[in-house]
Amino acid sequence: MKMTKRELFLVFILGFVSIVGLMFFFLIQPLQMKLDGNTVTLEALEAQKTMIESNAVTNGEKAKQVETRTIEVGALLNQFATPMNEAQFDQWVLPILQKYNSKLIDAQFDEPMVVQPAALELLYSKPVYDVKTWVDEIHGIEPIFTDQPVSTNMLLMSVHMYKFRGTYENYRAVMNEISAWNTTIYVGNSVYDFTTSEAVITFNVYMVDKLVPEANPHVYVSQ
Amino acid sequence: MKRNDMNLLESYNSIEKIKKGQSKDGLLFVGITVTAFLIMGAYGFKLSIDNLMVEDRITDLNAYLTSPQVAEKLAQDTKNQADLVRLADIETQVKSMYEVLDFIPVYDERILDIIFENRPDSIHYTKFNYDQNTVAIEYYEHFPVSASAFTLRLLETGIFEDVSYTGYQYDKTAGVYRGQILCIVKGGY
Numbered sequence: 001m002k003m004t005k006r007e008l009f010l011v012f013i014l015g016f017v018s019i020v021g022l023m024f025f026f027l028i029q030p031l032q033m034k035l036d037g038n039t040v041t042l043e044a045l046e047a048q049k050t051m052i053e054s055n056a057v058t059n060g061e062k063a064k065q066v067e068t069r070t071i072e073v074g075a076l077l078n079q080f081a082t083p084m085n086e087a088q089f090d091q092w093v094l095p096i097l098q099k100y101n102s103k104l105i106d107a108q109f110d111e112p113m114v115v116q117p118a119a120l121e122l123l124y125s126k127p128v129y130d131v132k133t134w135v136d137e138i139h140g141i142e143p144i145f146t147d148q149p150v151s152t153n154m155l156l157m158s159v160h161m162y163k164f165r166g167t168y169e170n171y172r173a174v175m176n177e178i179s180a181w182n183t184t185i186y187v188g189n190s191v192y193d194f195t196t197s198e199a200v201i202t203f204n205v206y207m208v209d210k211l212v213p214e215a216n217p218h219v220y221v222s223q
Numbered sequence: 224m225k226r227n228d229m230n231l232l233e234s235y236n237s238i239e240k241i242k243k244g245q246s247k248d249g250l251l252f253v254g255i256t257v258t259a260f261l262i263m264g265a266y267g268f269k270l271s272i273d274n275l276m277v278e279d280r281i282t283d284l285n286a287y288l289t290s291p292q293v294a295e296k297l298a299q300d301t302k303n304q305a306d307l308v309r310l311a312d313i314e315t316q317v318k319s320m321y322e323v324l325d326f327i328p329v330y331d332e333r334i335l336d337i338i339f340e341n342r343p344d345s346i347h348y349t350k351f352n353y354d355q356n357t358v359a360i361e362y363y364e365h366f367p368v369s370a371s372a373f374t375l376r377l378l379e380t381g382i383f384e385d386v387s388y389t390g391y392q393y394d395k396t397a398g399v400y401r402g403q404i405l406c407i408v409k410g411g412y
Binding site: 005008009015016020021023024027028031032034035038039041042045046048049052055056059062063065068070072073076077079082106117118119120126148149150151152153155158160167172173176178179186187188189190191192193194195206208211 | 248249252255256259260263264266267270271273274277278280281283285287288293296299300303304306307309311312314316317318319320321322323324325326327328329330331332335336347348349350351352353354355356384385393410
């Protein structure tokens with residue numbers, strides 16, 4: 001069978017396109033896609049490696065930073081009383097009462113509760129009315145807003161009550177010892193009855209778990 | 224009109240010339256096709272080699288990244304980072320709580336001393352009752368003359384937000400006047 005030049009050219013074009021097309025779709029394109037995918041994976045892994053290597057350099061610094069921050073934050077936490085049960089708290093108070101010859105009449109202990117710290121239940125505020133405000137304005141007196149700080153964070157609180165008999169001097173000395181604790185143990189309520197020589201002290205003990213064990217645990221030692 | 228010169232050579236030559244031209248074209252087409260095939264094959268081969276190299280590198284990197292030392296380093300780094308974040312959280316919370324606790328009035332011997340130091344001689348205490356931030360001073364005196372002066376003196380000390388009294392009553396049985404003075408201790412004192 002004889003083909004004309006034009007037919008031959010058409011057969012050539014068809015063959016050429018077929019071969020090139022088949023090779024592109026079945027060889028080049030899959031290989032290229034695979035290479036692209038692998039390149040992306042490789043770049044990600046190399047980035048990870050670079051990160052790890054740079055981290056390896058800063059890891060020591062970071063560990064040091066953690067150490068420093070632990071000490072700093074630990075010091076802040078150490079301003080709070082360490083969580084303690086009633087027996088441990090009793091060991092703070094009883095030596096003081098003994099020291100000042102106070103006769104213990106009653107003691108009551110509450111289990112620790114998780115609470116929001118509150119400074120005051122009632123905040124005193126001076127009366128305000130229009131004329132006073134305007135007079136103050138004329139005199140250039142800035143209004144004073146009494147405000148107390150508020151925190152929504154939680155901590156532990158126990159309430160412990162001691163009732164004892166002793167002279168006023170003894171009561172004062174006990175109060176003096178308590179204020180020297182310099183921690184987050186507050187006298188929430190206290191009564192001294194001069195007629196019966198009976199005193200009641202109710203402690204609000206605010207406690208937080210510690211980050212760093214205290215070098216000198218804040219344990220009361222009778223002097 | 225019938226031709227009498229039967230010179231077939233001329234037509235033979237022209238046919239051969241066409242045939243030669245056709246075979247030359249065919250060779251050219253085949254050449255181009257084979258060249259294209261070879262070029263694409265070579266490119267495919269290059270891609271395969273590249274792929275192999277990249278895969279080798281990936282295998283090496285995977286081996287490095289999954290090695291116990293690196294895993295340990297990574298874990299340590301992650302832990303350090305998490306610890307720093309937690310420490311910052313603790314610091315924020317603790318500062319906020321301490322600010323509140325620091326505002327709680329402190330009822331101690333200093334306040335007791337101030338109440339005693341400013342007491343007029345005629346006033347006799349019967350009870351001190353401190354609750355939250357208020358000290359209620361219960362007293363008696365033979366003549367109701369000193370409560371006001373005592374209240375004003377306590378106000379002047381500056382450690383109380385307010386000092387007030389609601390009055391006094393005569394106790395017939397004891398023959399004395401009894402009253403109560405309320406002192407509100409300042410927050411943060």
